[in-house]
Amino acid sequence: MVEVLTCSLAITIALNGYNYKHQTYGPRSNGFKTPSGCFPCCPYLRLERKSNSRNSKVYGLNIVSMSEAWYTWFGVTQTRMPMVDTDNPQIISHKVTRVEFELSGEEDDPLVQIGGAEEISSLNSLEQKDSSVQIAVVDQASRGSKGMVTMKKSRLHFLEERNEELFSKRILRLSRSNKVRSALELYRSMEFSGLRPNLHSCNSLLSCLLRNGMLEDALSIFEIMKASGVTTGHTYSLILKAIANARGCDAALDLFEELEGKSIHKDFDVVVYNTLISVSGKMNNWVQAQKIWRNLKENGHMGTPVTYRLLVCIFTRCGQNELALDAYHEMIQHKLKPGDDEMQAVIGACTKEGKWHLALSIFQNMLNSGLKPNLTACNALINSLGKAGEVKLAFEVYGHVKSVGHAPDAYTWNALLGALYRANQHADALRLFESIQKGQKSALNLHLYNTILMSCQRLGLWDRALQLLWQMETSGLSISTASYNIVIGTCEAARRPKVALQVYEHMVHQKHTPDTFTLLSLIRGCVWGSLWNEVEEILNVAPNESLYNAAIQGMCLRGKINSARKLYMKMRESGLKADGKTWALMLQNLSIDSVKQRNR
Template sequence: MTFITVSSKLLSLQLQSTTYFYSRFKLLSSLSVVYFHSQNIINLSPNYNPHSTHLTHTELQQLLLKKSKSGFDNLDNALDMFDKMLKLRPLPNVIDFNQLLTALVKMKQYLIAVSLFREMCMLSIPVDIFTFSIAINCCCHSNRVDYAFTLLATVFKRGFMPNVVTYTTLIRGLLSQHKSTEAKLVFVKIVKFREVECDVVTFNIMVNGLCKTGHADMALWLFKYMEKTVYKPDIVTYTSIIDSLCKRDRVNDALCLNCKMIKKGIFPNVHTFTILVNACSRSGKMEDAKRFIEMMNEKGEYADIVTYNTLMQAYCVQGQMDGALAVLKTISSEEITPNYYTYNILLDACCKQLKMDMAMDIYRNMACEGLKPSVETHSILLRGLCGLGKPMEALAFFYKIRDQGHMLDIVIYQTMLSGLCKNQFIDKALSLFHLMRCHGLIPDRDTYNIIIRGCLWNKKYDEACKLVDKMVDCGFLADSITTSLLQLLSLETHDPTLLAMQQKCLHSGM
């Protein structure tokens, strides 16, 4: 009995493995999938230029490798690329097409990726098991595990052998539809019929994949299943499960598992220790967290900056600045270089405790260490100054860092606008809002809502009305806070301008 026959009966999917994949896949039309054929891809891509510079195969491969990691800027660009690939002679190889499909997955364009996969099959473009695995993954993400198993039938029919990634994807797909019993049966059959060459690495891939996709219970079952086989859990398996338990706030269970692991002669590595330090710190078990760092150092698994940042963050959350500063001294004494995140943790804690003088000293110390402040660093300080009721000092600092050439993004502007509005410096806020465009920053929905609320709070109703008009023209909607404020002020004042704004918001569907 083959695996696919067994799986068919177990999962009651009624697979018709003798029916060719394409006829079954027409059912995807129920998901409103548009099949892109080569002749109409161009029509769907208004930016397509048939006279654009011809890509060489080398340039194509370099571009696809980059896009497979980050995705394309928009869907049109991806479709344009697919069309150009079809026109190349000789055709790009299967790896290039796989990278294009991977880029679409990065963009979460799962149904489009399936459509292009079908297009490749119809045009007899070579596909391999990795291509099928990508398509199966997309079906699972689209909550159509039945089609994923239909694809699996086609994999067998074409003579391919599914790999561990293929099966892990199918198991995760079943779990996403709350079919844990079926998922366990599939895994048992994989092992029993040796559909993939199982070893500890195979199990670890599955355990890690299940943990990272939120299927901790299944991962824990698989972990216990491993203990009954010759494929005993190793440090990678334990670390994945410990991390999963910690993320579910089951810190005590994670600590017990760590003790069990050590008793079996498997000692934690830096990654395991960092997870435990983080979990203990977040749950207030500071002594345990420090003990783990001491254990690391004793065993030669020295704590790194990530571990110390985690401990420092915990002290700051609990308002223990002395403990956080002590961690900073430890970092320096062990000749570990602090990063900008280290300083951002301290700066944020200082600002929340209204210790701006200490915050500015730490900020200046960053420069002495030769560490360039990040955008987040400046946002923290500006937010702290505004929160302390010193918006003009914040504005002066804003212009200072701008003149020094530091990067100013839209979040920094939003921080300043919010601080100025809440401290009743609405004219300064309006000036800064208009200055954004001069610096090449286009206000987004959040920015408009911040400045509109500022105008409403400060009774600048005419100005607020103009901004609402601009926001609507830009295609943005008022958020719930703005609409609630408009409603409240309209009821209190019966001001016709406010009523007009409220009507505009309602008429625009805000």
């Protein structure tokens, strides 16, 4: 009986010439011992030791013709198998071949294992016919630049076992162990031998190939699986996700539409649709996401929590708040429990649509379920409640912000100050701002200062407004023209035109360009303060229709009819047009003057 090497062997068979010399080797002398006298023409066995870059051992075996009486090789009954060229799969026969055995460097390599539980024998290709030997020709393994075996260049192994389940488990283990070469070679050998791996092992092999960047080989196996009708939704999900990562989302969507056109969509499960919705979300293509959502329902599938989480987040991110709310309502109808991501996204969608009742209800459900709303959702809800005039509810949500462990930020304070300002609770806004200054001064920003400056304007607190303006300048904030306009407007409301002019001069000194709103406020203040020279200076700086109209109207109301008429004539000469109110005032005053002159 033959003693066989216990390690894994890789096989390459090449055509060689005849040699009729008889020689026998012992079991421990790197050769194989055959019983003498068992056949008339014995094989000549010659061992050629080789080495490669992986320090593997290669042995050459020259085989000569054998008689028909030799029915077994090494005591194992032979399986008849034709000779195949893997590059050109045609049946080829040769009488004498040269066989190479290579020791593999990978553990559990599915090569020659004789006498074990899983027998994968490379010596089962001998077929006795007319005193000759027919042996399959197998490719020498070829490796790419990265050392990976490709589908076309992988080796074939002669499989003694015919148990498909046994080999399927083997492929599954190799794929999970990330042994790409061994798994791929075993898959090809099964395919060549007419054996079919089960679906689970094929999907695992696909996943292994894709993890190692072998997309083309994965697509080849995918085509075989698709032609054989042994695909599942997981198969399509793997391929579509890989194509999206390697070739772009558009390529994955094109493949999806192509597969749908071939009625393969019957094999699609909800995971496939989820994958395509996720791919669409990466491109913010909400139209495609909506289309896939519609196809999912038309094909009789019901979305999962993952489906609705993706839809809600995509629609909210793309500003399609109504669609986001539709997806959320459908999720609730299917009695699926939403997660914190979609609930927070829906709160944001509700606040943008002004549906604060629904937003508040979802917020309360999150708290009751033990979920922790993030600070962004809390701020959005506070701001929405403040715009709706629900100041009390806004501060109740603010209380929950602190109870769940969030630290209020500038957006939180701005939402609360905005709520108080809209509710005309300006004194409360000032008190809240002072508490922020004491406790979280780092949270103060330009928006907070502008909000509290507007409350000062409503209260006529020009001195407090000036104090805040100096604080802004000393804190290093980049003050905008709008901030100076609010302070000047506060001085106007408090009938402090000279202070307003000082703020204006300081503003110009700080190299801030005044706009129309700045000059209008100054003119109105100067008119009420009877600062006529300053009014004319302002008009000379930036003459425009709005400023002239404001000055003329102010003069008329203050009884300065002659000055108003002169200014009106100057306005007409400059090519500027008076508005309706200016026309009415001028006509009224002209008619009065005419009556006075007649009475004289």
